[in-house]
Amino acid sequence: MSQPDHKASTLIVGRFVDPAELAPDAVRALLVCPLPTNGEDGKPLFQAQVIFHDGMMHPLAAPDNNLDVRSYCQRLSALYDWPVHDGLPVSEHYPRGKDEITASPQLNQNERKAMQLIGEKIADQLEASNIPFSQAVDQARDQLAAFVAFSVVEGGLDREAAKEAALEALNATVQKLVK
Known part of the structure; x- marks a missing residue:
């Protein structure tokens, strides 16, 4: 029995959607979305969301830390050829390497x-x-x-x-x- 291909967020019943159940041509992009609340450890939370071509969005998974959500979205991007959009606040540091030199912020x-x-x-x-x-x-x-x-x-x-x-x-x- 095949699983349904969701072509819009209005067709999704659950809180999160399994990416395998999405119609690949209905997805515009994935979004790494920062949440306004922090986790129990005080660190910022992010959530992976799917953006459909009609502009509607739906969460893909429970909120998690920055790097785990980004890795999840990048893996899905590689599998399904969906672009990933970044909602990373400018003030948030995204490590590129252990010896990275970071520029000082330009804005007060x-x-x-x-x-x-x-x-x-x-x-x-x-x-x-x-x-x-x-x-x-x-x-x-x-x-x-x-x-x-x-x-x-x-x-x-x-x-x-x-x-x-x-x-x-x-x-x-x-x-x-x-x-």
Whole structure:
């Protein structure tokens, strides 16, 4: 007996969906989504989510730590050829190697908070327009790319600081849209 191929999140009954039960052509991407709450050990929690072409999302597994969720999504990406989108906050460190040299952050805490507020305002505008999640993220990314270009050319902002600011705002947008 074959298992059903879920083509939309509305067809999924359980809390989590088995990736083998997803119709491969119905999946737009996987999302590594940071959660607003921390685990029992005080470390941030992340959740793997599937994004369907209609913009709807559904969790794939229980929340876990950063690296385990990323590894899970990358394995699924290799199996099914689905892209993985990263919702990693800029302030979160993602280790690349044990001798990695990290650049110091370009934004101070007030600038970071201001960019998060901009991201939340963008999310409010997109939610009011009833735009599907995937299209909303694309539109937010486009708005923030324009912000980076304008800030660097007209405002004299350092390119790396502008990128960091845009990522901070985009992550705040995605977090608000996911809720």
